[in-house]
Amino acid sequence: MINRTKAIAKKEIKQLKRDARMLFVILFFPVFLLVIFGYAVTFDVHHIKLAIFDKNKTEVSRDYIKSFTESTYFDIVKYLDADKEVKETLDEKYAQVVLVIPADFSNTLATGSQPTKVQFLIDGVDGNTATIIMNYVNGATRSYSLKIQEDYLASIGGKFYQPINLEARYWFNPNLESTKFLIPGLIAMILIVTAVVSVSLSLVREKERGTIEQINVSSINTLELLIGKSLPYIFLALLNAAFILTAGYFLFDIAIKGSYIWLFITTLIFVISSIGLGILVSVIADSQQIAFTIATFASLLPSVILSGFIFPIDSMPLPIQIITNITPAKFFIVALRAIVLRGVGPEAFWDQLLYLILFGTFMLTAASIISKKKARAV
Amino acid sequence: MFSIEVNNLTKKFGNFTSVDEISFTVKQGEILGFLGSNGAGKSTTIRMLCGILAPTSGDALVGGYSIVKEPDKVKLNLGYMSQRFSLYNDLTVEENINFFGGVYGLAGKHLKERKQWVLEISNLVGKEKILTGSLPGGIKQRLALGTAVIHQPKIVFLDEPTSGVDPISRRNFWELIHQLSDNGTTVFVTTHYLEEAEFCNNIILIDAGKLIAEGNSKKLKTEYLTNSIIEIECSRVVDALGILEAQNFVEETSIFGNKIHISVKEYLDYKSKIKNLLTDENGIDVKSINKIVPTLEDVFIHLLEKNKK
């Protein structure tokens, strides 16, 4: 049993190694996708060009300005001295946003009787970016005013019980959370597409070339064949997952909070159940072209639309919610978010693993029923 | 004790009958030539006998096991070389041998010994690292045969192993087949090269899924063909053929290069009659007219013609 499985796996690896193009696609395409999609779904805007018109020119106003330069979100590009410069700065696109601090800024702040007003003028040509800039500006200003509040309370002996510093991080970047949320979905999508496509193609190729008949007359059984065929692709998929997570760490600052072992186990189970889908596709399709079409369709579409990757499942109508179960990505994403983002243990996602195992079993059972029906018929 | 016993084996694809109730037996160590034109049902029969295609009705015992009830046991005793090239072009010679050795469960010293044997019979010693796809056709087929019998099966099925191979390589290939048979392996080989039938111990001819003749070449030539064969060498062969076909005394006609074979019920003095017909009436140059010993091809053509009617 071991020998025969080994023979199949070895052969598959040799063929893969010789097929440099395929190998390149399998290994580098995912990271490429991650970069493209990752930036596309990232709403973070860094290095916003900020011009400052400080009419107050006090220590207080400078302190307020400093709160903008403490992050990478804003770069101060210019200090203005006159009102007419404001228009010019925006028109000529020297800056994307101009902050105007009124002359009475520090005084109003000191009296504390009424809120101080500051003015932001944002270049609204790109509405999307403008909204994001506005959010940042709001966040930065809010966190600064909280700080003042805290200082004030401290000065009169009161105590601000909320951990302001911690919250400030999120306020400063209200969209960071959603980007992080999207990355696990991206990983799931990439892994399932590469696993399903590569396994189904590799199996159908043998059918197309007629070599499967040669294997069929040997003493090898279906299980040995499938394990031997899948092993190299399971390994590749895990390697892929590692690549993507590393890239995610460096490019999008997504650190894995939870256990690596559970991350490994979860990914392994997901990859195996995806390969189950690949095997089912290979049983249905008789040519590589058909296999490729079905495999891409069956893996890509549901894992983007129905997995909760982009559209939250909770807000779908009930019948659609039921249909979402056709993609294992749905379960993997929940588990992955739990492990990577929340850092929680299996108690939080064991049911997802169970679903994944169920899904894989279902795929393999369907594949074996169909292949038994087809076997020896034509 | 028969190596293969076939009983009313039938395969239908939908309404189309590809193999139609054929029955025959093959002795241990025999070379059986399974002949028929394209689409006659040769591959379908082989695939059923190898246990990879289920018959619609009928059964066969291969190596003592039923292909209907125990197809997996059937597979244990046999080697199979399918009609399509069965090796991996993107693997080296050695990798192919290792792979097929592996799926047949060979390992270690035994695998090494058998690998050496395969390399020797396919003239590839020292060329283990060559990509199989870049080998010449004849060598590829020898390598394919070697890997098909790497596990030393009692029976081997070869489906048109010599098709598309040059004549010298074909002859060498048949020597290999005889070598296997000498060692007691039953060889079931299909071909559409009728002349290869002479290399077989026993011959089966099928047409449109039906078995139409069986026996060794001597039996086929004497029992199935009672007509006489006349060979005519002449110019304008196609015209001559048309003229001869129209004659009442001519039963069957066929072309062999620049010669025409006709079969006649009884050999009377047709020589002058034919010469008159062709030369005097139609101006065709006749070089020779001879009564000949029928070849197997004459027999097959006769049988195929008869089956059509």
Ligand SMILES: Nc1ncnc2c1ncn2[C@@H]1O[C@H](COP(=O)(O)OP(=O)(O)O)[C@@H](O)[C@H]1O
């Ligand atoms: N899987 C199949 N489905 C439908 N028809 C088939 C199938 N395999 C073979 N046939 C038909 O059966 C006939 C015999 O085919 P085959 O056994 O391959 O002939 P041969 O090997 O003698 O050339 C052909 O007419 C072929 O079209």
Ligand SMILES: [Mg+2]
């Ligand atoms: Mg054939």
